[in-house]
Amino acid sequence: MKLNFKLQKPDMVAEAAKTGGQNIFLEILMFLGVFFVAQMAMSFPITIVMMPLMFMSEDYMAAAASGDYDRIAEASMDLAMSTPMLITQLFATILMTVVAMLFCKLLQKRKMTTLGFKKPGMWKEYGVGMLIGFGMMAVIVFISAVTGALELQFNSEIASAGSIVLLLTIFVGFLFQGMSEEVLCRSYFLISLARK
Numbered sequence: 001m002k003l004n005f006k007l008q009k010p011d012m013v014a015e016a017a018k019t020g021g022q023n024i025f026l027e028i029l030m031f032l033g034v035f036f037v038a039q040m041a042m043s044f045p046i047t048i049v050m051m052p053l054m055f056m057s058e059d060y061m062a063a064a065a066s067g068d069y070d071r072i073a074e075a076s077m078d079l080a081m082s083t084p085m086l087i088t089q090l091f092a093t094i095l096m097t098v099v100a101m102l103f104c105k106l107l108q109k110r111k112m113t114t115l116g117f118k119k120p121g122m123w124k125e126y127g128v129g130m131l132i133g134f135g136m137m138a139v140i141v142f143i144s145a146v147t148g149a150l151e152l153q154f155n156s157e158i159a160s161a162g163s164i165v166l167l168l169t170i171f172v173g174f175l176f177q178g179m180s181e182e183v184l185c186r187s188y189f190l191i192s193l194a195r196k
Helices: 011-017 024-056 058-066 069-080 083-107 122-147 161-194
Strands: none
Touching: 011 161, 024 058, 024 069, 024 083, 024 161, 058 069, 083 161
């Protein structure tokens, strides 16, 4: 019996290879360009939300009026770490996904299946992946709590309806954020390199 150790390209790489590809240095430069455009696209909604927050913040306006750059930087950091900005930053990553998809579709002439968007079983696989990720994080939290590296406390404010909606909104935002990284780095960039 003879074993065959020849590796076969995954379907999405084989499909992407039909569109050709550039040398590795050009692919890296194109990725940096796509990443830059994606970051610029994401900055628009972030700026649209940040500007009113700055003008509504008494701390920021007082810091700006004082001209103290350290106070301005501290007030700006507080605003950047606020809940409205967190939600905006998470959902702005949708634009990163859109930029990568448009680049692959319009310029590289790739099918969306080469980005991992395949219809049969896609949602089931995504759901299983979420459950596995949740399980892995639960194990980490459990081990940390048992060893004393982490102390768990119940926050009664989380039980309110507004807090539950906020937590669900942040959870959905993190789903988009995680997917955008996968689409940009794994689905677009690595497949672009692998097709050549």
